[in-house]
Amino acid sequence: MNHLPLIIKREYLAKVKNKSFILMTFLTPLIMVGLITLVTYLTSVNNEKVRTISVLDQAGFLKGALVSNDYTIYHYLESMDLETAKTLSNQNNSYGLLYIPNHPLDSVSTHIKFLSEEAPSLTFVTGLESKIEIRLKELKLEKAGVDLSKIKAAKTYVNLNQQSYEGVKTSKSGSFMKLGFGVLSGYLLFMFIIIYGNLIMRSVIEEKTSRIIEIIVSSVKPIQLMLGKIFGTSLAGITQFALWIVLLGLLMTAASFFLGVDFSATPQNDMMTEALNNQAANSEIQGLINDFRGLPIFNLIIAFILFFAGGYLLYSSLYAAIGAAVDNETDTQQFILPVIMPLILAFYVGFFTVLEDPHGSISIVFSYIPFTSPIVMLMRIPFGVPLWEQLLSLTVLVITFVITVWVAAKIYRVGILMYGKKPSYRDLVKWLKY
Amino acid sequence: MKDLLEVLDVSKNFGDFQALSNVSIKVPKHSIFGLLGPNGAGKTTLIRIVNQITMPDSGQVFIDGAPLEPHHVQHIGYLPEERGLYKSMKVGEQALYLAQLKGLSYNDAKNRLKHWFEKLEISHWWDKKTQELSKGMAQKIQFVVTVLHRPKLLIFDEPFSGFDPINANLIKDEILQLRDEGATVIFSTHRMESVEELCDHIALIHESKKILDGKLVDIKRQYKTNSFEVGLSTSNKNQLKRLIAERFDVTTADFKSLGDDLKLNVKLGSGDRSDDLLAFLSQNASINHYRELIPTASEIFIQTVKNNGL
Numbered sequence: 062m063n064h065l066p067l068i069i070k071r072e073y074l075a076k077v078k079n080k081s082f083i084l085m086t087f088l089t090p091l092i093m094v095g096l097i098t099l100v101t102y103l104t105s106v107n108n109e110k111v112r113t114i115s116v117l118d119q120a121g122f123l124k125g126a127l128v129s130n131d132y133t134i135y136h137y138l139e140s141m142d143l144e145t146a147k148t149l150s151n152q153n154n155s156y157g158l159l160y161i162p163n164h165p166l167d168s169v170s171t172h173i174k175f176l177s178e179e180a181p182s183l184t185f186v187t188g189l190e191s192k193i194e195i196r197l198k199e200l201k202l203e204k205a206g207v208d209l210s211k212i213k214a215a216k217t218y219v220n221l222n223q224q225s226y227e228g229v230k231t232s233k234s235g236s237f238m239k240l241g242f243g244v245l246s247g248y249l250l251f252m253f254i255i256i257y258g259n260l261i262m263r264s265v266i267e268e269k270t271s272r273i274i275e276i277i278v279s280s281v282k283p284i285q286l287m288l289g290k291i292f293g294t295s296l297a298g299i300t301q302f303a304l305w306i307v308l309l310g311l312l313m314t315a316a317s318f319f320l321g322v323d324f325s326a327t328p329q330n331d332m333m334t335e336a337l338n339n340q341a342a343n344s345e346i347q348g349l350i351n352d353f354r355g356l357p358i359f360n361l362i363i364a365f366i367l368f369f370a371g372g373y374l375l376y377s378s379l380y381a382a383i384g385a386a387v388d389n390e391t392d393t394q395q396f397i398l399p400v401i402m403p404l405i406l407a408f409y410v411g412f413f414t415v416l417e418d419p420h421g422s423i424s425i426v427f428s429y430i431p432f433t434s435p436i437v438m439l440m441r442i443p444f445g446v447p448l449w450e451q452l453l454s455l456t457v458l459v460i461t462f463v464i465t466v467w468v469a470a471k472i473y474r475v476g477i478l479m480y481g482k483k484p485s486y487r488d489l490v491k492w493l494k495y
Numbered sequence: 496m497k498d499l500l501e502v503l504d505v506s507k508n509f510g511d512f513q514a515l516s517n518v519s520i521k522v523p524k525h526s527i528f529g530l531l532g533p534n535g536a537g538k539t540t541l542i543r544i545v546n547q548i549t550m551p552d553s554g555q556v557f558i559d560g561a562p563l564e565p566h567h568v569q570h571i572g573y574l575p576e577e578r579g580l581y582k583s584m585k586v587g588e589q590a591l592y593l594a595q596l597k598g599l600s601y602n603d604a605k606n607r608l609k610h611w612f613e614k615l616e617i618s619h620w621w622d623k624k625t626q627e628l629s630k631g632m633a634q635k636i637q638f639v640v641t642v643l644h645r646p647k648l649l650i651f652d653e654p655f656s657g658f659d660p661i662n663a664n665l666i667k668d669e670i671l672q673l674r675d676e677g678a679t680v681i682f683s684t685h686r687m688e689s690v691e692e693l694c695d696h697i698a699l700i701h702e703s704k705k706i707l708d709g710k711l712v713d714i715k716r717q718y719k720t721n722s723f724e725v726g727l728s729t730s731n732k733n734q735l736k737r738l739i740a741e742r743f744d745v746t747t748a749d750f751k752s753l754g755d756d757l758k759l760n761v762k763l764g765s766g767d768r769s770d771d772l773l774a775f776l777s778q779n780a781s782i783n784h785y786r787e788l789i790p791t792a793s794e795i796f797i798q799t800v801k802n803n804g805l
Contacts, residue, residue, distance in 0.1 A: 064596055071592055075584065272579030276637070279546045279573040280596040282565070478548070480577070491510050 064281045065289050072293025076260065077300060086301050090308035098316050112157075115150035117143065119163040126196035147176065157181060159189070166200055239443035240416055242361065246439040247411045250369050254404060257298040257373075258380035261290055262393065265384030265477070274477045283477065284470040287385075291377045357445065364442050364451060371458040372435025375465055376400065382469035385476030392483045407433035411440040419444035429454050431461035468493065498557075499524045499648055499679040500545065505554030507540055514540040516703045517554070522648075522681060522696070527674055529694035529711070530683040531796060536700045538683045539576060542650055545681075546573050558648070569598040572646035576653045576683075578637050580625040587621035590640050597644040604643065611639045615665075630657050638666055642673060649673060652683045667693065687793035697792070699799055706803045711792070718790045718798070721763040723772060724748050726756035726784030735780055742775060743767070756783055 076082055113134045116127060127135040136155065138146050143160060150158040157177030164172050173193065175181065199209060265287075268274045277286055383396040410433060415424045419441050428438040428446075434454050442451065475492040476484070484492075500522040507515040515537045522528045532538050543549040545556060547568060556563040558570065581589055587608070594604035612618045615635060625633060634657050642649065651670070655663045670693070674680055682694060690697065690711075698708035707714065725748075729735045735757055739745055744762035752758070757780070761772060769787070776782055790798075 067592070067595055075581070079583070267582075271582050272577045273581055275548070275575040275577055276573070276579075276593065276640070277596065278548050279571070279575070280568055280593070478543075494510075 063285075065285055065292075068281065068286060068289025069293040069296070072264070072290050073296050075264070076294055076297035082297070082301070086304050087308070090305055090312055093309065094312040094316055097313075113153070113155045115146065115153070115155040115158045116161075117141070117146040117158060118161045120161050120166075120169055122166070122169065122200060123161060123193065123196055127192060150176075166197070166204060170197060242443045243415065243440035244412070246365055246369070247408060247436040250372055250436055250439065251404060251408050253298060253302070253369075254373055254376045255401070257294055258377050258400075260298070261294045261377050262380040262384035263390065264290060264294065265381055265473075266387065266390060266393075269385070269388060269477055269480070278474075278477065283474040284466075287378070287381050287470055287473050288466075291374065291381060295373065295377070357442070360448075360451075361442060365439060367455055368435040368439050368458070371455065371462055375431065375435075375458065375462045376404065378462075378466045378469040382472040382476070385473040386479075386484050386489060387476075388480060388483070403430075403432040404436075407436040411437050415440045425450075429457055431458045434458055497523055499559055500681070501557040501560075502541065502545070503555045503557070505541070505544060505551045505556065507537075507544065507549065507551050513703045515544075515551070518700065518703075518705045519554075520698045520705065520708060522679060524679055525674060525677060526695045527670070527680045527682060527693050529690045529697040529792075530681055530700065531685065531687075531690060531697055531792075532700035533685060533800060537703045538700055539652060541700070542573070542575075542652055542681070542683055545648075545650065546571060569644065570647045572597075572641040572644065572649045574637060574641040574649075574651045574654055576656070578634075580628075580633055580636065582624070582626040584625060585621070586623050586625060586628070586636055589625060590636060590643075593640045594643050597646075599644050607643050608639070611643065615639065631659060631662055634658060635662065635666075638669070642669070642678075646678065648679050648681070650681045650683070653686075654682070654684075655686065655689060687791065687796060690792045694792075699796065701800050701803050704803075707795075707799050714795060715789055718795050720788065720790075721767075722788040723761050723763070723769065724750060724784065724786045724788055725759050725761055725772075725776060725782065726750070726752050726754075727759070727776065727780040728754055728756055728783055729780040732757045738779060739776070743772065750784070752784060754783060758784075760788065 111132060111134060113136055114127075115136050115138055116123065117138045117140075118124065119140060124137075129135050136150075136153075138149065141149075146158055146160070157175055160174040160176060161169065162172050162174075170193075175186070175189070202212070203209060268277070379400050383393055383400070386396065387393055407427065410423065410427045414421065414427075415437060418424060424437065424441055427433045428441050428450070435458065438446070438451065438454050471493045472489055498521045500520075502518060502520045505515055505518050506513075518537070518541060520528075520530075520541075530538050530541065540549060544551050545563070547563065547565065558567050584592075590608050591601065591604050594608065595601060599607070609618075612621065617632070617635060620628070620632065620636070625636075628636070638654075641651075649670070654666065654670075658666060667689070670680060680693075682690070684690060694711055696709065697711050697714065699706050709717075727735060736745065736759065739759065739761065743764065746760045746762075748758040748760040750758060763769070763772060773782070773785070776785075
């Protein structure tokens, strides 16, 4: 008789009604948004400080090159000697003093100094340096008799229209999008396995410690109970994830609306918008949309569902077997490590190899090994993987999944009725023969 | 078919450990069958095989003449020795779930549960969480869930452990009633008082082997030694004892009585009958106490296990 729906329903409700589960569901987004808000707020406070930079330009090269903005005010000092300038900039609370001594254009660059109380940040220094560099370069060019306006007119931006031989358009920003999709789906799967695999394991242990297990298995086959547990817990997990996404969205909106926290208002973003403005922004956005259209969306979604399900079920059956083998959670450590290792390996291979070279041999090999394939293949697919490779990898995954479930069910069947002694790996192998 | 359950030549090994070796038992319909044996003898393994929790290495099991199949779980009610309930689930919910797993529909399960809860006067427990129940209360729920689907075969593994005497009696009466209504009951226990009271048939398992089985009365008949316990009032105890000892095997007995009696265990010779002893005694003394010594299940148990242990 098929009791699977009944078991799934119970497992689902048992998880969803659980107090700590409910608490986690609502607290997690709250804490996350709270932290992000705090960080963003602190950053913006940090940025709002207006810095005055005193500039002592004895050579007169930088006239008009440093333009004040909201955060930085450049205060040009009349010609005076360095000591007076130092006292003066100290008096009017300047952040620092930029000193350009009177040297000829060719050699001045090695003598420019920046004096300040505290060491300035790297970004600040780099920004200042590049501004000075540009100005000095222009001056040198002018001195050599080059017409600057012609150079400006000759300036060309190149954005390669990337295309595969089949005529599919690709682009740099497209690569970023692919990367994003790959990393996101790999990370989701990774987190999902760890969080809900553990939940499954704990619920198996709970059935053992509460001694209800023998009553249940006298009515249903242990494999049904195990699968019911896995599916029920997964559904609860999907519910929790969906709620998290919705709540996160709502809270972010609420936070930016009520607290006035602009999550995009970081200095880096400012610089990027600036850069975007410089290059023709419109065509860039158009490009993004095209890139998105250019992604194999349908393939991505189907592959995501299949590999996610396959990978998750593979690992969760292992977690269920571990839960059945031990009596309490402290005994799980030695068995969990070998389960988590390939997971972490997959994640790092995905992160460091696939994103670098999605079609390299390491990427390909790991996208076939069933314990790493879900994560690695999900990261590869956005870069275009032939269908037969995907199918082959999926077949290997499904076969392994069936074998793993069979092995896990064996261990489960014997383990749930074993109390007392913590089993060794040799015991587990013996159980397969019972 | 007169046997509801037949276990034929079943063996089971766990690695190097032999749990059951060629065990066969027959459980007649409408009987209460005692499965006896010391701890670790293999009782629970045998019961798990009947419940299809464990698969036998060899041998067969028949229910009502048909080989054991997965659907048979509906006709079996099993109360394991290691029993518990989901701690965080409510009593009613939990009972409904377990009943549905045995194949009852939601409505059937609910109606029958209501009936049982009223009968045992525990209706107000319905919305309680299991962790609020005492051990005895939880056992009642487990008992109800075990019998709810009206199984043909009921299997109780150490059913009375954890019950106070009042509740144990209550459950005992329920078991007897279920037997009268047509169920067949298997009891696994090493508590002999309950065997004496309840069981019609017994099987004794020791170190994975069945060493004795049959009707309890038959076994007792087989194990009795034709001995009688007598209490006699006389003026000269020693003389009387010598007189009886000339005719029968005599040992001193120890039992409680009101007077200062000569207490003896008298074993009859092979040709003697009880009447002969009575006639002989009444000629020589007045008889205050006369009782045939019937071995208790406990004595049979200990004796058989000892004999087989050597």
